[in-house]
Amino acid sequence: MTATTLRTFLTPLTHMLVWGLFGVVFVLYPPLSGHVVFPAEFWLKQGVLFGVWVAIFYLTAKVTVPRLLFRGHTGQFVLALLFTAVAVLVFSRFLENLLDLHEKLTLAFQAAGIPPRPPKPGFRLDNMSSLTTMLVLGISTSITVVQKWQHETRQRERLEQQEISAELSFLKAQINPHFFFNTLNNIYSLTISxxxxxxxxxxxxxxxxxxxxxxxxxxxxxxxxxxxxxxxxxxxxxxxxxxxxxxxxxxxxxxxxxxxxxxxxxxxxxxxxxxxxxxxxxxxxxxxxxxxxxxxxxxxxxxxxxxxxxxxxxxxxxxxxxxxxxxxxxxxxxxxxxxxxxxxxxxxxxxxxxxxxx
The missing domain is CATH 3.30.565.10 (Histidine kinase-like ATPase, C-terminal domain)
Structure with missing residues (x-):
């Protein structure tokens, strides 16, 4: 099995393992310890957000970084990341309102004997979702940049090796005719004498x-x-x-x-x-x-x-x-x-x- 074939096989497997671990940590693990029974709407929101994080990871890796960062549009790239992060947070807030999640979590806490937190006026920032979103965007950008650097390094080494091989062939080709030219001149002289x-x-x-x-x-x-x-x-x-x-x-x-x-x-x-x-x-x-x-x-x-x-x-x-x-x-x-x-x-x-x- 060649190195290229091995990388082709391992890359999707690595992605599946990483996302599996990510899903266990951020979806199946509740943000609070204790005996709170979280409503189904909480798990639905976590599952949907998980899918959104997967989507923005590959969107950043395949579109935003190659088309903006790699082409020198750094300012547009930063704005795109900020827009993506804000969009995810707004969508998270929209899901909470759509599922009436705040009220249902309040009832779940009361049932477990935990006093509910009073709601904050205005837009409430979900710290966990914010941190996760920024982490996903940062990891996606870092991995894409490192992969491009590795690819360019391999290409540069391959081109250097090809140039060296071509130059060696050229130098050897110069030496051989030089030798045969002199030898044939000697043989020509011998044919006469x-x-x-x-x-x-x-x-x-x-x-x-x-x-x-x-x-x-x-x-x-x-x-x-x-x-x-x-x-x-x-x-x-x-x-x-x-x-x-x-x-x-x-x-x-x-x-x-x-x-x-x-x-x-x-x-x-x-x-x-x-x-x-x-x-x-x-x-x-x-x-x-x-x-x-x-x-x-x-x-x-x-x-x-x-x-x-x-x-x-x-x-x-x-x-x-x-x-x-x-x-x-x-x-x-x-x-x-x-x-x-x-x-x-x-x-x-x-x-x-x-x-x-x-």
Missing amino acids: NGEKARTALHRLSRMMRYVLYETSGGTTRLSQEISFVLDYMELMQLRLTDRVTVTFERPEPVHDVLIAPMLLLPFIENAFKHGVAATAASRIHIALRQPNLTTVDFEVCNTKLALPNSDLTGSNGIGLVNTRRRLDLLYPGRYSLEVTDPTADNEFCVKLTLRLA
């Missing part, structure tokens, strides 16, 4: 595409799958590298298969291959993935800092890294740290990511 390597590259690329299309749709992936994807990417990139480039990858043995966001590690590695490799100079790329414990993943990528355009997290060449930082903010708020050292003592550009998983 080495057909066998090009076929190997295409096979690895198809395996990586299968991972991206079918293994990452759930929003999380196993760390071992992400490592396999990274290895495929590294081997694909190394097909075009010379012996002047040294690539090392350090990983835990065995790997604790925790769940992480897919395609989260690739932009760091892609940035290293894009900005840390040169055909005319010796260079180095070192990638390390460590698991200090079952809930922490440390990922570090260092590459030789070459005399190339800026490759930091805010530069135009690092769009994948900019998107990755935004994904981290959305997926791991307060549970990640990202350190950039540029340059290090060894003249390297280093990025270190620490994820604290649930």
Whole structure:
């Protein structure tokens, strides 16, 4: 049973229970203790007033509050409540006169040996009815306002979640084409120089595409799958590298298969291959993935800092890294740290990511 279905079932049941309790207190319980036998007209008046209180409760909740208070007509809303309260009191007085209730209650008190109270001149205010009417109007207004606030909060949370999901999809969609664009350029170069390597590259690329299309749709992936994807990417990139480039990858043995966001590690590695490799100079790329414990993943990528355009997290060449930082903010708020050292003592550009998983 969903939360919406449960609320749909419980709401009318709650209303019936509350009104049942209200009826016991205000209708069946006489306002005076002792052995007074109240006339039938008293119970008739209480029953009719009970129905009036139910009516003004829902009138206030469904009409007065939504159409006046929620639309900013506060003055009209207050006047409507005062008019409703006065109307109920006038109607209560009308019932008393119609049923000749004052005289019949006087006879009932005399029969019980209780001296009757002398009637007050002019309009007599029924304190019990007045208090009950104001209580009903106040509760109706309060409940309606709280329900609207809760509904708006749920809607706002739902919209925020939808916006986050849409933004994550957008960021992921930006990262994936960015990667495949670079990879296809590499394969194009290989088709000219080495057909066998090009076929190997295409096979690895198809395996990586299968991972991206079918293994990452759930929003999380196993760390071992992400490592396999990274290895495929590294081997694909190394097909075009010379012996002047040294690539090392350090990983835990065995790997604790925790769940992480897919395609989260690739932009760091892609940035290293894009900005840390040169055909005319010796260079180095070192990638390390460590698991200090079952809930922490440390990922570090260092590459030789070459005399190339800026490759930091805010530069135009690092769009994948900019998107990755935004994904981290959305997926791991307060549970990640990202350190950039540029340059290090060894003249390297280093990025270190620490994820604290649930």
